[in-house]
Amino acid sequence: MNKLLSMLAITAVFPFSALAGADFVEGDKTFAGEAELGGTLTTGNSESSSIKARLSMKHELGNWENNYLLEALYNENTDSDDGSTTENESYQAGFQGNYRFDARNYTFANANYYRDPSTGYDYTLTASAGYGYRAYETEATFLDLEVGPGYLYQKLTNEEAALQGVSSEDSVVAHGVVNFESKISDNSTFKQRFVADYGDKLLARSETSLTANIIGALAMKLSFVVRYDEKPLDGKKSTDTETNMTLLYAF
Known part of the structure; x- marks a missing residue:
């Protein structure tokens, strides 16, 4: 855990150390977000239901951009023969702060928490810091690396832990992200995000997604x-x- 705390400290310091000599650009405060909620229900040989909730927010101030995710x-599955039920819950929380030097270059630091006991891990923590580059951009499309x-x-x-004889695993990693977004029509947007450690x-x-506007912000x-x-x-x-x-509401 001491190693994790050290890494979190590095991610906190990294963007500030990159500011030396950088000019700060004044800008208006902007805050935006998306809230999602959806569910499924199936019947037959097995009965299953699931509920998905998600909240993502972005805050911009000058060269700074902060992203938050909850x-x-x-999931609940019921066998129609014996009535046995299995349940599973997973949670994710994340934060990333970016400092943009210009329209294409930026530095970032992030931390993420993921919990899904069905994998055998109670939770997974990752923290990283590095360099980001907008490799492609048009009015409707962008690609960040x-x-x-x-x-x-x-x-x-x-x-x-009892089976493995250890309570935790840890390692230094190389972190990489490919983030693509394209507005394919006036009412629909395609997104593809790939993260590797x-x-x-x-x-x-x-995560691959397609969003289509229904009415207004919905x-x-x-x-x-x-x-x-x-x-x-x-x-x-x-x-x-x-x-x-899911249904998505933008604010």
Whole structure:
């Protein structure tokens, strides 16, 4: 845990150290966000239901840009033969701060928390800092690339800790992000975000989404999420997927 605290300190200091000699551009305060809520219900040989909630926010002030994310997913599956029920909850919280030198170059620092005991890990913490570059931009489309060093810490569940003989895993990682967004019509937007942390193993997350406006600030969003663990714990799968349809409100 001391290593994690050290990495968090590095991510906090990194953007400030990069400011030496940089000119600050005054700008108006802007704050925007998106709130999502959706659910599914199926019946037949098995009955299942799920609820997905997500809140993302962005705050801009001059050269600074802060991004916040809160997300929760609940699943319940009931076998129609024996009535047995399995439940699973997962949570994610994240923060990233960017300092933009100009329209294309910026430095970043971030921290993320993810909890899903079904993977055998009670929670996963990552922290990283580095350099970002807007590789492509038009009026409707942009492509951002980010790279930098980071740190990964995973706390095993009590059951897995007893089996593995260790309570946690950690490693220094190389952190990379590809973030693409394109407005494909006046009422629809396509997004693709890929995040990878590579150290003792590769952890990756991909989210593909299509958002279509319904009326005013209300929209429908269809998303597909893939989480990949190169070295999953015994008895666990390396890949988890989510397919979500949610209502989105922009503010």
